[in-house]
Amino acid sequence: MNARTSQRRPDVHARASAWLLSHARSLVFSLGKLYRTPLSSLMTTAVIGIALALPTGMYLMLSNLEAISGGWDESAQVSLFLKPSVSDEQAEELARQIQRRDDVGSAQAIGKAAALAEFRELSGFGAALDALDGNPLPAVVVVQPGLALKDPLRIQQLVYDLEREPGVERAQLDLQWVQRLYAIMETAQRGVLVIGIMLGLAVLLVVGNTIRLDIQNRRDEIEVAKLIGATDAFIRRPFLYGGIWYGVIGGLLGLIMVEAALGFLAAPVNRLAGLYGGQYQLLDLGAGAAFSVLLIAMALGLGGSWLAVGRHLSDIEPR
Amino acid sequence: MILFQNVTKRYPTGQEALGQMNLEVDAGEMVFLTGHSGAGKSTLLKLIAMIERPTRGRMVVNGKNLHTLTRRRIPQFRRDIGIIFQDHHLLHDRSVFDNVALPLIIAGYRQQEIGRRVRAALDKVSLLHKEKAFPVTLSTGEQQRVGIARAVVNRPAILLADEPTGNLDPALSREIMGLFDEFNQVGTTVLVASHDLDLIAPMGKRMISLKGGRLQDDEPARGASA
Numbered sequence: 001m002n003a004r005t006s007q008r009r010p011d012v013h014a015r016a017s018a019w020l021l022s023h024a025r026s027l028v029f030s031l032g033k034l035y036r037t038p039l040s041s042l043m044t045t046a047v048i049g050i051a052l053a054l055p056t057g058m059y060l061m062l063s064n065l066e067a068i069s070g071g072w073d074e075s076a077q078v079s080l081f082l083k084p085s086v087s088d089e090q091a092e093e094l095a096r097q098i099q100r101r102d103d104v105g106s107a108q109a110i111g112k113a114a115a116l117a118e119f120r121e122l123s124g125f126g127a128a129l130d131a132l133d134g135n136p137l138p139a140v141v142v143v144q145p146g147l148a149l150k151d152p153l154r155i156q157q158l159v160y161d162l163e164r165e166p167g168v169e170r171a172q173l174d175l176q177w178v179q180r181l182y183a184i185m186e187t188a189q190r191g192v193l194v195i196g197i198m199l200g201l202a203v204l205l206v207v208g209n210t211i212r213l214d215i216q217n218r219r220d221e222i223e224v225a226k227l228i229g230a231t232d233a234f235i236r237r238p239f240l241y242g243g244i245w246y247g248v249i250g251g252l253l254g255l256i257m258v259e260a261a262l263g264f265l266a267a268p269v270n271r272l273a274g275l276y277g278g279q280y281q282l283l284d285l286g287a288g289a290a291f292s293v294l295l296i297a298m299a300l301g302l303g304g305s306w307l308a309v310g311r312h313l314s315d316i317e318p319r
Numbered sequence: 320m321i322l323f324q325n326v327t328k329r330y331p332t333g334q335e336a337l338g339q340m341n342l343e344v345d346a347g348e349m350v351f352l353t354g355h356s357g358a359g360k361s362t363l364l365k366l367i368a369m370i371e372r373p374t375r376g377r378m379v380v381n382g383k384n385l386h387t388l389t390r391r392r393i394p395q396f397r398r399d400i401g402i403i404f405q406d407h408h409l410l411h412d413r414s415v416f417d418n419v420a421l422p423l424i425i426a427g428y429r430q431q432e433i434g435r436r437v438r439a440a441l442d443k444v445s446l447l448h449k450e451k452a453f454p455v456t457l458s459t460g461e462q463q464r465v466g467i468a469r470a471v472v473n474r475p476a477i478l479l480a481d482e483p484t485g486n487l488d489p490a491l492s493r494e495i496m497g498l499f500d501e502f503n504q505v506g507t508t509v510l511v512a513s514h515d516l517d518l519i520a521p522m523g524k525r526m527i528s529l530k531g532g533r534l535q536d537d538e539p540a541r542g543a544s545a
Binding site: 014015017018019021022025220221223224225226227228229230231232234317318319 | 368395396402422429
């Protein structure tokens with residue numbers, strides 16, 4: 001009898017290809033199943049798509065904000081108001097000295113007379129100044145930090161150091177609001193991450209529940225398959241591939257939604273940029289990020305179906 | 320081929336379905352199990368197919384000691400056993416061909432080989448012309464024959480049938496039994512549970528009667544065939 005069984009059983013090589021064949025069959029079969037129930041498949045994948053599009057879109061919005069505000073780094077500057085007793089020459093000397101620091105891009109001294117001229121020109125208080133006896137304005141050293149504003153601690157340190165330079169009355173960091181914006185954006189990034197994780201969890205559960213129902217609907221089939229010698233892996237496979245399909249198709253739908261939203265926003269963004277006298281091309285997701293979204297979607301689909309399969313498949317035994 | 324030594328099966332409800340069963344079936348034998356419903360026929364078949372595990376006792380099936388057979392190895396073990404049910408257990412969303420092909424797909428056969436074997440099995444039960452049909456469009460007798468084709472397509476060493484003619488008229492029943500006889504003649508060990516004594520007695524095969532989960536009678540084959 002054993003001779004007979006071994007004779008008709010495929011050899012090792014044939015088994016390896018049979019294994020691949022079985023995977024290919026599950027892949028096609030599970031896709032075919034989605035295709036045969038288009039409405040419910042569409043609903044499930046649309047839910048997954050929306051759940052993935054939301055964090056992806058928010059991420060994209062933040063990237064765009066970051067790209068816009070990136071140009072503001074250069075306009076950040078620290079103004080050092082010097083003590084009234086400091087002369088213009090001493091101010092020049094201080095500027096040279098500060099310029100030598102590593103974290104300083106450039107430092108420029110503005111003498112008292114120049115400061116007065118600038119103030120007269122920009123403030124509109126020229127008449128009031130004429131009423132004064134002398135020049136009330138101190139000399140100023142304008143320092144351009146040599147670091148990104150995103151590094152608030154080091155900027156803070158720089159301002160602190162400069163304030164302690166002899167002759168400096170007060171150091172004022174301009175564009176503090178840029179820093180605040182960065183802080184807000186960082187918070188928003190965390191927020192997007194949290195929302196992303198929660199929605200990812202939702203995708204996991206949606207896929208898990210769909211696969212669970214699928215398993216229940218195909219209870220008879222599973223019992224029969226077990227009776228005629230199907231391994232757990234064989235029975236599991238089409239469900240796992242089903243989960244992968246849900247994830248991938250949902251991910252694709254999500255990407256399409258993001259792209260559509262981007263197209264929808266492009267015109268008003270251009271108009272807005274035009275009002276600010278500039279031009280701005282909305283950043284696209286890019287191939288790399290899009291691929292990551294698909295990969296995450298696939299992993300979530302697989303994970304969800306794995307959860308369902310692990311919990312519910314072993315319950316079904318032939319009676 | 321099949322050996323039962325002091326096998327007892329008690330269900331969790333406390334009901335004893337089989338008690339102290341001793342039984343030996345040789346390779347290539349054809350055996351009928353008879354007895355009223357509840358006598359333990361189905362339980363005995365389920366034990367052989369590892370659908371149930373014995374509460375006590377030793378069982379050897381197809382050279383394997385079932386006591387030491389782990390859960391992981393059950394699928395491979397079952398591929399050597401063809402099972403036929405009274406309600407045939409066909410998958411209604413698949414064609415006759417796909418139903419019969421299922422064991423071969425599970426065992427990982429190639430497409431051409433599957434086609435060849437499925438058609439051979441369908442030819443054997445005279446249903447080759449219905450391979451594209453769906454089970455619901457077939458008569459009860461035809462559905463049962465599809466079930467038989469699925470059970471034998473893998474050429475199992477053992478064929479188990481639980482009341483395979485339960486829903487069929489006498490003429491169809493004889494036809495089905497004749498099929499089992501043919502499989503037996505090419506070397507398959509066949510166990511058929513049936514309460515229809517009028518049908519099986521004339522076939523002259525070994526007949527094991529069960530009553531209340533115990534072996535009541537073991538009548539050897541007469542050599543004569545119906």
